[in-house]
Structure formats: structure tokens, C-alpha cells
Amino acid sequence: MRLLIVAVISAAGPLAADPFLDLPIDCELGKTCFIEDFVDTAPQQGQSADYTCGLNTRDGHRGTDFALLSFETIQQGVAVLAAAGGTVLRVRDSMPDDRLMPDVNDSNACGNAVLIAHENGYETLYCHLRLGSVRVAPGDPVQAGDPLGYVGLSGRTTHPHLHLSVLKDGLTVDPFQPDTVQTCGTGSTSLWNDTPIYHQPILRLAGFSDAVPSYDSLRDGSARLNTIGTDQPLVVYAEAGFTQTGDLITIRASGPGGEVFRDTRKMTNPRLSQLPAFGRRAPPGGWPAGDYQGQITLTRGGIVIANRFAHVRVEN
Secondary structure, eight states: OOOOOOOBOOSSOOOOOOOOBOOSBSSOBTTTEEEEEOOOOOOSTTOOOOTTSSSOSOTTOOSEEEEESOTHHHHHOOEEEOSSOEEEEEEEOOOOOOTTOTTOOTTTTTOEEEEEEOTTSEEEEEEEEOTTOOOOOTTOEEOTTOEEEEBOOOSSOSSSEEEEEEEETTEEEOTTSTTOSSSSOOOOOOSBSSOOOOOOOEEEEEEEESSOOOHHHHHHSTTOOSEEETTSOEEEEEEEESOOTTOEEEEEEEETTEEEEEEEEEOSSOOSEEOOEEEEOOOTTOOOSEEEEEEEEEEETTEEEEEEEEEEEEEO
16 A cells, blocks of 8 residues: 655644653664654754754654664564554555665655554654564554564665654654754653653764775765775774763674674763774785675663664675
8 A cells, every 4th residue: 555644844833742652663772772863853954953952863854763773683573663542544565675775765765654643633654664564454443562563674764763753734743842843942841651861972974984084075975985895994984973981982894704893992082073983904815795784883871872884885
């Protein structure tokens, strides 16, 4: 069944309801998943700000992203859960799991999905489900916590995560500040029964390169390489911001032969923005050809507060 949702952002936004949302994914925040991106509250195109006026969002982002920390969890199966009781309106379960996103456009960017209507007039939309995993149909009643499917890689996504959009009268609602989605820092009551903790630090612009990048090459995109020769160094990097002394950053890479490197460092002199990077020179005979995955993870007191993946193909 075709699923087409066009969410419009309203400056004023609908009036907020009492809290009614539970966590929409079967994972433990800070341990097996984390909130990666929030609703973009900045009204100007080309700018972005989350509900705290922080940078944990993307320009035009219209939902809350609950990201997993491993691609392996897709096959293991991480359940997407109904955030509240309601009735299923629409589903889609026909798109492949492919992070390279072929044939994805605005009408199917959500991927395999479920749309639920709630008695208070709100709707919740669950995106990027695994192909063949959707277990509800239009008209089905659901209760909070009922499984809807599994997290996958369908639609416009490069890594395993659940995108949850909250809607009212066709308008995007930020569940963390439901009175408005175009003003940050209002401090209005959230729609969550148990509001997740917000963490300010960011990781972004992660990628592979053949050398430690400069800020200029990071900003203009020239640092990120999609292919690297078998005899070139492999370097994983990202921009980190708003870290604190004692935070840990782990940088790792893996390829056809398993783990290539792993480095963990403690932040001792954090700055507003910095470029953690780590890599290795090619071994004698070169890297095995194939796909390589990088990962940068930021933890604080044993809690994961940010994570980014990177990908590159090594070619002869």
C-alpha cells in the first residue's frame, strides 16, 4: 500500500496535549541507542537548531531520530514500538534495505513505514522499517508498546535508525516542545511520558580520508573520499563539538578482514569544535579491496551521547 506523508511546519503549531508518548523503539538510550537528531526549529532555510537552540538536528528535519550503534542489529531485529495507543491508518512494506538509497525521492524517503492515529488528534509516523517486518495493517488497533516492525535501512537513510514524526492536523509537532516548531528554547511541556535526557555534544561530518583533514576541507566536503586505493592510508574523522573534560571518543574502522583499528582517547582540553581523527598506513601488500566502515562514538560516564558512521570503498 502506498504511503505518502507530506508534513508541513507551522510557525505557531497546534496546542499541546497532555504527555502521551512512550519510547518508540526497543532499545536502551545511552547503551544500545541514542537520540541522534531532533526536529529543526529554525525557520530560515540553510539554518538549523534543535528545541534547546543546540545543533543536534539538520536543516528541515521533521522528526526525532533514534539511532542504533551497530549495523548487525538490523538482522538481529530491534523492534519499533507504538508510542501510544491508536489505530493504524497506513503502512508501507515494499522498499529494500539499502543505505545507498537508489530511487528514493520525497514521496518515499520515509521508507517502509507505519502511520498511527491517536484519540487526542495526534498522529505518529514511524520510518525506515526493515523490509518484510511490518506486522500491522490499516485498521488495526494498537496499544502503547505493541511491536510494529523492526528497524531497517529503507528509504533515505545511511545507518540504522528509527525516524519518528509527530503530526497534528497535518502539521509537524516537536514532541519536546509541542507549542511551536519554529522557536527554540521555549521550555514548553513535552509530549513524552518520560522525557528523554538531552545531551548537547555533537558529532557530524564524519568520513574517511587518506590524511587528517583540515577544517577547510571538512567544510567544503573535499576531505571525504568515497574510494581509496589499496596502498593509501585509511583515516576516519569527524567534527566534535561541546564536549567536556573526561568524555571519551572512540574511533574505529573495519573492513573485509575484520577490525582495522580502534583508538579511544579522553578529552582533556575540549573546545567548542575540534576534529578527532585516527588512521593507519596501508599494510605491506595493501588493504584488501572492498567496503570499509568507520565509526566514531562519544561517551560520557559510560553513556553514549553521540555516534556517527562513515563508509568508503577500497579499490585496486
